[in-house]
Amino acid sequence: MNIEKKIEINRDLLVQIAKIGRKNSVIPSLQNLFPFEHYFDEKGNLKREELDKIDGLWTRREILTRYLLVSSVLDQGPDLEGVRQLLKEVVNSLYEKEIRIFHKPLDFFKEIGISIDEIIRKHASIKKIRAEDWAKENKSNPNKYNLFTDRTNQVLGYAVYRWGTPLCVPYLLEKDFQKNRNELIEPLVEYIESWDSAEIMSQQIKDNERYGLGKAIGDKAGHLFAKFYIHTFGLAKRNDESFGPLSYELPFDSNAGRVLFRTGFLFNCAELSDYEKWDVIQKGRGKGGKDYIRVTNIRGRKSNELSKSLEFMNSYETICIEYLKVRKRKPSTVEIQRIPNTLLLDTQYGIGDLDDGLIYIGTNYCYNHDKPKCKECPIKSFCIAYNKKDLISRFRT
Ligand code: SF4
Structure with a gap:
């Protein structure tokens, strides 16, 4: 499959999940x-x-x-x-x-x-x-x-x-x-x-020399805090892009990772062998000897595949420089955890909607066992595991 097609499939999937999230968000x-x-x-x-x-x-x-x-x-x-x-x-x-x-x-x-x-x-x-x-x-x-x-x-x-x-x-x-x-x-x-952006804020909550929580808080929790503050409770006083719906990364927890893995989103970003090399897939280390998906290890990993698309790189540059404010100059490769922000750019949805959708699907249909409710799942037509059941039976989060 060519790169532009992979990008299109991933965008359609995320927009669909975000749409579901907006309808079913739980405050x-x-x-x-x-x-x-x-x-x-x-x-x-x-x-x-x-x-x-x-x-x-x-x-x-x-x-x-x-x-x-x-x-x-x-x-x-x-x-x-x-x-x-x-x-x-x-x-x-x-x-x-x-x-x-x-x-x-x-x-x-x-x-x-x-x-x-x-x-x-x-x-x-x-x-x-x-x-x-x-x-x-x-x-x-x-x-x-x-x-x-x-x-x-x-x-x-x-x-x-x-x-x-x-x-x-x-x-x-x-x-x-x-x-x-x-x-x-x-x-x-x-x-x-x-802070310059909600993304920088969520990093500083953990890493700041004086006020950082250090190991008491994980990356996911820092992003969850940004989501609560900006999206769920709408507490932000600032209304610029760098404190708006795409200004922080997705809270990447096991629920989000499971849905993004099964639906094929992650396979359109990198190969299974890459995930194994990065210890995102850990052979035989899940419950019952299954392959364990450790999504937190995706952080900082690059998608060489999507980095080849000029149009995608332009959107990625906008996200990194204007929204997340994590770069001053044009990046040369794409970090996987920032792909959702890039794909949702110019749509009506934000990271909070996407996370709400992942929570809704992960807790109501895409359970962490061998029999998720695929037949009733609202994203089954977008999901590769629907027809490829070994993606469900072989892996655990
Ligand atoms: S179709 Fe099945 S595997 Fe795919 S997201 Fe839905 S519940 Fe999960």
């Missing part, structure tokens, strides 16, 4: 969270016109942004629904006890005994409800159900590292701004929007 319900109850109307819509209202010392936008940062860090592991429930229940419990961790982040540490007791208590109650079903679905033992990131049993390490580190960022920013005699009502928001 995490925060109106049941104690600190945010009054931020939403009766229908559950965020009162955007009130984002600048002061809540304590900060604006509502600032408080929500603090929450989203913690939420992005925690949003990983084998049971995302359980993780989200844990965050919600712990936050509610702490706020009921006047430990207002997003308004006064230091309270989380001042009352560390209560903070970890609440995490342990809520984790145990969620485990009771969800462990059996989780074990059945994952052919595992319910005792192994563990929502602490890295599946540790040490609650103090989990609490201080995964909850505490992102809570420290706004606190440190507040102190630093005060040192320079700047009283700000949105220290975290100001910091986030001070």
